[in-house]
Amino acid sequence: MKIALIGYGKMGKAIEAIALERGHEIVLKIDESNIADFNQENIAKADVAIEFTGPHTAYENIRKSIELGVPLVSGSTGWLDQMPEIEQLCSDANGAFIYASNFSVGVNLFFELNKKLAALMHPHKEYNVSLEEIHHTQKRDAPSGTAITLAEGVMETYQAMTKWVNDVTPQPGELLIVSKRIDPDPGTHTIRYSSEIDDITITHSAHSRKGFALGAVVAAEFLKDKKGIFTMKEVLGL
Numbered sequence: 001m002k003i004a005l006i007g008y009g010k011m012g013k014a015i016e017a018i019a020l021e022r023g024h025e026i027v028l029k030i031d032e033s034n035i036a037d038f039n040q041e042n043i044a045k046a047d048v049a050i051e052f053t054g055p056h057t058a059y060e061n062i063r064k065s066i067e068l069g070v071p072l073v074s075g076s077t078g079w080l081d082q083m084p085e086i087e088q089l090c091s092d093a094n095g096a097f098i099y100a101s102n103f104s105v106g107v108n109l110f111f112e113l114n115k116k117l118a119a120l121m122h123p124h125k126e127y128n129v130s131l132e133e134i135h136h137t138q139k140r141d142a143p144s145g146t147a148i149t150l151a152e153g154v155m156e157t158y159q160a161m162t163k164w165v166n167d168v169t170p171q172p173g174e175l176l177i178v179s180k181r182i183d184p185d186p187g188t189h190t191i192r193y194s195s196e197i198d199d200i201t202i203t204h205s206a207h208s209r210k211g212f213a214l215g216a217v218v219a220a221e222f223l224k225d226k227k228g229i230f231t232m233k234e235v236l237g238l
Contacts, residue, residue: 001224003217004028004046004070006038006061007053011075014213015050022217043068048096048220055079055141062086062097071096071226073219075103075212077145087229096223100232101145103215107189108232110204114150114191117202118157127193127200129154131164132178134188142166142179146189151175154191187212 001024005012008031016026027045030038038061043049048071051061055078062079065072066089074097083099090097102108121127131154133147143151143166151164154175161175170176187206192199206212215232222235232238 001025001221002027002045002047003220004030004043004049006030006049006051006065007076009052011052011209011212011216012050014209015052015216018210018213018217019220022221024217038064040068043070046070047224048073050075050216050220052076052216059086063089066090066093066095066097069093069095071220071223073098073103073216073223075100075216077101077148078141080145080148090229094227096226096228096230098219098223098230098232098235100215100219101149102187102212103219103232104206104211105215105218105236106211107146107204107206108215108236108238110189110202111149111153112238113202115153115156117191117193117200118154121193121200122157124195126195126197128195129158129191129193130170130176130178132180132188132190132192134180134182134185136183136185137181139181142181143177144179144187144189146187147177147179150189150191151177 003024008029028042049065051074053076058076058079059082062074133144155161162173164175164177166177190203192201219235
């Protein structure tokens with residue numbers, strides 16, 4: 001499979017290493033220094049593109065990739081208020097797109113565990129639920145996309161909670177997400193249910209970027225030659 005990398009920072013390089021290990025070819029690498037190479041002629045060489053950039057550039061990169069006709073896997077966070085526009089664009093263009101806040105297989109299993117625990121805990125009103133996420137200091141957005149996905153998973157059951165808040169005192173109907181930036185942590189997410197009697201917590205701790213990179217490449221393998229909008233649930237058969 002021929003892959004274009006849109007974003008060639010630490011994640012892009014980790015994805016490259018995994019892709020090469022799995023026998024794929026990197027035919028295009030785009031970063032801030034060669035953005036002019038992100039064009040129809042070059043992207044046409046790729047079977048699929050994988051995009052990991054920043055919250056201020058992701059939307060334009062995703063939009064351009066879809067308009068240029070390349071199946072796209074995106075792991076950028078901080079742009080999701082524009083997701084409906086991207087979904088409509090992909091549908092209109094008969095394109096192929098996968099977005100995930102986290103491509104790690106373990107994290108996607110953790111998402112499902114989080115929903116199951118929320119359903120078990122909801123009847124027990126003596127417990128208060130909160131989330132904490134820890135990342136390295138170069139993480140540009142807060143809370144993390146993974147933390148937001150976890151919060152949304154809790155709120156599917158806790159429907160009286162209508163929004164999440166970040167690093168402020170929560171009001172009734174708000175779910176607290178605490179964000180910490182500590183080097184060199186690649187990502188730790190904890191959901192905590194606290195009462196006067198005890199605490200119940202579940203935690204996912206990433207040891208490196210390798211899990212994220214592997215999941216992104218697996219998603220790209222899944223997306224090749226497909227049309228439509230997919231999630232990691234389809235990729236992993238969850």
